[in-house]
Amino acid sequence: MQELLSCTNVVFHCAATVRFNDSLRHAVQLNVTATQKLLLMASQMPKLEAFIHISTAFSNCNLQHIDEVIYPCPVEPKKIIDSMEWLDDAIVEEITPKLIRDWPNTYTYTKALGEMVVHQESGNLNIAIVRPSIVGATWQEPFPGWVDNVNGPSGLIIATGKGFLRALRGAPMAVADLIPVDTVVNLTLAVGWYTAVHRPKSTLIYHCTSSNFNPCHWGKMGFQILATCEKIPFERAFRRPYADFTTNTITTQYQNAVSHWAPAIIYDLYLRLTGRKPRMTKLMNRLLRTVSVLEYFVNRSWEWSTNNTEMLMSELSPEDQRVFNFDVRQLNWLEYIENYVLGVKKYLLKEDMAGVPEAKQHLRRLRNIHYLFNTALFLIAWRLLIARSQMARNVWLFIVSLCYKCISYFRASSSLKA
Numbered sequence: 001m002q003e004l005l006s007c008t009n010v011v012f013h014c015a016a017t018v019r020f021n022d023s024l025r026h027a028v029q030l031n032v033t034a035t036q037k038l039l040l041m042a043s044q045m046p047k048l049e050a051f052i053h054i055s056t057a058f059s060n061c062n063l064q065h066i067d068e069v070i071y072p073c074p075v076e077p078k079k080i081i082d083s084m085e086w087l088d089d090a091i092v093e094e095i096t097p098k099l100i101r102d103w104p105n106t107y108t109y110t111k112a113l114g115e116m117v118v119h120q121e122s123g124n125l126n127i128a129i130v131r132p133s134i135v136g137a138t139w140q141e142p143f144p145g146w147v148d149n150v151n152g153p154s155g156l157i158i159a160t161g162k163g164f165l166r167a168l169r170g171a172p173m174a175v176a177d178l179i180p181v182d183t184v185v186n187l188t189l190a191v192g193w194y195t196a197v198h199r200p201k202s203t204l205i206y207h208c209t210s211s212n213f214n215p216c217h218w219g220k221m222g223f224q225i226l227a228t229c230e231k232i233p234f235e236r237a238f239r240r241p242y243a244d245f246t247t248n249t250i251t252t253q254y255q256n257a258v259s260h261w262a263p264a265i266i267y268d269l270y271l272r273l274t275g276r277k278p279r280m281t282k283l284m285n286r287l288l289r290t291v292s293v294l295e296y297f298v299n300r301s302w303e304w305s306t307n308n309t310e311m312l313m314s315e316l317s318p319e320d321q322r323v324f325n326f327d328v329r330q331l332n333w334l335e336y337i338e339n340y341v342l343g344v345k346k347y348l349l350k351e352d353m354a355g356v357p358e359a360k361q362h363l364r365r366l367r368n369i370h371y372l373f374n375t376a377l378f379l380i381a382w383r384l385l386i387a388r389s390q391m392a393r394n395v396w397l398f399i400v401s402l403c404y405k406c407i408s409y410f411r412a413s414s415s416l417k418a
């Protein structure tokens, strides 16, 4: 502690819980109280030049247009921190929806409270806030596509590539504000430099977002994820990668029943019959729970103003602009997403490129099983229909007699030619 207090020049405060469904108590502890404690600690650092707080572009996701300001919270963070001291877990659980109001989860709500704490308790500290949007794999450094956790889209890319996720409630034309992790790091370092050297009079907020500079949509992103999974498939897929966006509750429920639950139940039945432990329904349950907490962000678009980020870019020397590049106007989304999917394959799934031919062969087998299964299903349905309906029987007789006549005609015409 003594060494930290006496030697630190710049604090980058990134630590947080990023789980959307964390209990309010835990999220407040990590994202609000810890921020307060770190500010207190920072105020005892004589050599401190800058304190950079990492928030999220979604800390005000209850608004549609977000400016580079700290918005007031309905209940003072201090009151929330105090109440966590004496309220028991059951009561905290009960009042959570009332406290978080139109924030979709405890994560975004407590990140907003964290910003307020920074604003109220910064004292004489030289502070800046960075708000990244949805952090994705690297764009350039140390190499394209590097990723090390399943947060954000990465987990859903795995689920899509392995053929588990077939439909997602989302708006294909909604803005997908993804930002590569190396861009976030570069911008954060540049903010550290600017804040320490230029010492702005007020706390500056930097939106580390892409849509203002180079917008991309979920439709385009989903399409490229599928195209890459087709070209370089993941190993041992459950089904062929195919997915689509659904737009209303009825189609979502239909897709969940037909494309998610039915295959999982059938597969588990097959596992049981072959003496193995069923696991697919459990996995599907977890996947759909994850989807349900993420889909809020795939159904809406936000606008972030980026004046401070643009100002920072113009303040850097040409050499620093190159070394600490955060200009996403140069980013090619299709190339980036392809590298992202390959990074997920390599660094998260630990799959080797040497296994690609076998993975492709596996997809061909899955396609044949799919055709066979659909044909069998159709024949069974047809057979049941014929047994029950006179009209279906008449149609069936008509088709059979038509086929018979065609065959007789071709036979007769070929024997005439001979």
Ligand SMILES: CCCCCCCCCCCCCCCCCCCCCCCC(=O)SCCNC(=O)CCNC(=O)[C@H](O)C(C)(C)COP(=O)(O)OP(=O)(O)OC[C@H]1O[C@@H](n2cnc3c(N)ncnc32)[C@H](O)[C@@H]1OP(=O)(O)O
Pocket: 018, 019, 020, 021, 056, 057, 058, 133, 134, 135, 150, 151, 152, 153, 154, 155, 156, 157, 160, 168, 172, 219, 221, 222, 223, 225, 226, 243, 244, 245, 286, 289, 290, 293, 294, 297, 298
């Ligand atoms: C025209 C063609 C169209 C084609 C369509 C194709 C569709 C293709 C798909 C496209 C992908 C689109 C992706 C959209 C994703 C949008 C993401 C938006 C995110 C907004 C971010 C806001 C920015 C931030 O500031 S926050 C940082 C992001 N935080 C997170 O992502 C955290 C998310 N995770 C959680 O909240 C929890 O972990 C939760 C709720 C998922 C599960 O919690 P639970 O308490 O049940 O258990 P855990 O112990 O936490 O985890 C259990 C288990 O799940 C794994 N897991 C965690 N997160 C994910 C994930 N995102 N995806 C998959 N799996 C996940 C976790 O690792 C655990 O696994 P174990 O094996 O048990 O360890």
Ligand SMILES: NC(=O)C1=CN([C@@H]2O[C@H](COP(=O)(O)OP(=O)(O)OC[C@H]3O[C@@H](n4cnc5c(N)ncnc54)[C@H](OP(=O)(O)O)[C@@H]3O)[C@@H](O)[C@H]2O)C=CC1
Pocket: 013, 014, 015, 016, 017, 018, 030, 054, 055, 056, 057, 111, 131, 132, 133, 134, 135, 136, 149, 151, 152
């Ligand atoms: N991922 C995203 O899409 C976005 C993330 N952010 C923000 O970026 C920051 C980093 O997030 P991300 O890297 O995604 O999340 P991770 O969960 O990967 O990282 C969180 C970090 O916080 C540390 N941490 C958690 N709890 C504690 C604790 N009690 N004491 C000390 N350290 C702790 C973790 O340390 P350890 O590894 O030792 O557990 C880890 O290094 C967060 O502030 C998040 O709000 C903002 C926008 C988007």
